[in-house]
Amino acid sequence: MNIDSPNRIAFTVCNLSYLNKALVLANSLNQTNQLRTNIFIFDNEIDLPTFEDHIIITWIKDVAGDDFLKHAFKYNVIELTTAYKPFIANKLVEVYDQVLFFDPDIMFFGDLETVYKELNSHCFLLTPHLCNVQSEPSENIHLQRFGFYNLGFFALDNSSYSKSILDWWWKQCIDYCFDEPSIGMFTDQKWMSLAPFYFPKISVINDFGLNVAWWNLKEREITVKEGQFLINGKPLIFFHFSSYVNQSKLTKRPYTLGSNKSDILGQLALQYENNLNLIHLNIDTTYSFDYFNDGDYINQLLRTAYSANLGLFTKTENPFSKPIEIKVYIEKNNLKSRGSSNYSHIGYQDKNKHIKVIRFYAFILRTVLSVIGPNRYIALNRLMKYSNSLMNFKELWRK
Numbered sequence: 581m582n583i584d585s586p587n588r589i590a591f592t593v594c595n596l597s598y599l600n601k602a603l604v605l606a607n608s609l610n611q612t613n614q615l616r617t618n619i620f621i622f623d624n625e626i627d628l629p630t631f632e633d634h635i636i637i638t639w640i641k642d643v644a645g646d647d648f649l650k651h652a653f654k655y656n657v658i659e660l661t662t663a664y665k666p667f668i669a670n671k672l673v674e675v676y677d678q679v680l681f682f683d684p685d686i687m688f689f690g691d692l693e694t695v696y697k698e699l700n701s702h703c704f705l706l707t708p709h710l711c712n713v714q715s716e717p718s719e720n721i722h723l724q725r726f727g728f729y730n731l732g733f734f735a736l737d738n739s740s741y742s743k744s745i746l747d748w749w750w751k752q753c754i755d756y757c758f759d760e761p762s763i764g765m766f767t768d769q770k771w772m773s774l775a776p777f778y779f780p781k782i783s784v785i786n787d788f789g790l791n792v793a794w795w796n797l798k799e800r801e802i803t804v805k806e807g808q809f810l811i812n813g814k815p816l817i818f819f820h821f822s823s824y825v826n827q828s829k830l831t832k833r834p835y836t837l838g839s840n841k842s843d844i845l846g847q848l849a850l851q852y853e854n855n856l857n858l859i860h861l862n863i864d865t866t867y868s869f870d871y872f873n874d875g876d877y878i879n880q881l882l883r884t885a886y887s888a889n890l891g892l893f894t895k896t897e898n899p900f901s902k903p904i905e906i907k908v909y910i911e912k913n914n915l916k917s918r919g920s921s922n923y924s925h926i927g928y929q930d931k932n933k934h935i936k937v938i939r940f941y942a943f944i945l946r947t948v949l950s951v952i953g954p955n956r957y958i959a960l961n962r963l964m965k966y967s968n969s970l971m972n973f974k975e976l977w978r979k
Contacts, residue, residue, distance in 0.1 A: 702783035
């Protein structure tokens with residue numbers, strides 16, 4: 581480790597339900613790199629235990645500015661936390677020489693010397709989802725939907741060039757950080773596919789030991805030698821436990837195992853599990869910004885409908901107080917929540933669970949085709965694509 585290191589800080593973003601993972605990140609960063617971590621929590625402030633000196637807790641509402649509540653109402657928790665990454669990084673580079681971001685579900689196994697060396701000669705660093713050339717069109721289509729770079733990690737110095745990148749990124753994220761890949765948006769991450777074109781001084785690090793995760797296991801073989809995890813024969817620096825389930829199931833996402841052995845992945849997951857089990861937080865992890873001040877649940881469709889017509893609410897300083905204009909909008913558009921259960925995102929991996937509904941839907945579409953014919957059906961299909969984004973389909977919502 582470089583003893584003559586500059587003034588550095590790591591940071592992460594999460595709500596209270598992910599704080600245990602963020603603490604594992606912070607502890608592993610301290611153990612392997614003697615680096616402090618500032619954890620920015622996106623929730624209403626509560627009493628927390630006193631943590632060790634390498635952990636800094638910052639409540640986002642203390643630093644986020646006047647429009648934060650509008651963003652917290654518009655965005656779900658993933659969209660909100662990722663939207664504010666460039667904003668927070670810009671705050672931190674006012675104080676530190678170098679700033680490194682890591683997703684809260686990352687754990688460190690090695691030192692960051694290669695990153696520090698790269699950061700001493702390049703002002704802004706990214707890592708790709710995959711380092712090797714992908715010949716399969718399906719893989720490249722996936723990358724174009726969700727972004728070439730995984731923004732679970734980025735690093736920067738306090739140069740004016742880095743700040744210009746953050747300013748540009750924040751301008752995109754402040755209003756367009758939605759999880760809407762069908763219309764070209766995927767949180768903060770998709771925007772950064774453009775960044776190396778606009779800002780050619782950005783360096784993309786193709787180091788197989790960085791940001792190892794389920795999506796790149798097919799090109800990275802994990803082995804163990806003398807108690808140390810290796811990636812393609814070189815030390816593992818950090819593993820990204822995205823969508824982690826437990827020791828026996830590394831992730832809820834489908835992935836390609838590649839040359840990896842299940843028992844080795846099990847050892848890796850066990851180490852992460854053991855570190856999670858060391859964290860004991862007796863706190864309420866209910867996400868604050870999922871509820872109005874009166875306790876009513878804010879469903880995802882209401883957030884989307886609100887985002888579709890933000891112009892109606894320019895004078896609404898705090899939508900969580902449920903002012904009259906929000907109440908009227910909810911009533912006009914039948915957006916009142918039924919129950920208090922959270923929205924559960926359905927992805928491609930859930931297709932088989934809903935196969936009967938899909939088949940019934942296909943039957944309806946075939947019937948429509950037989951009635952209106954192919955030309956009108958194509959026109960209808962294009963209209964359906966337009967209406968697929970409920971945020972863009974403004975005509976759906978009564979004003």
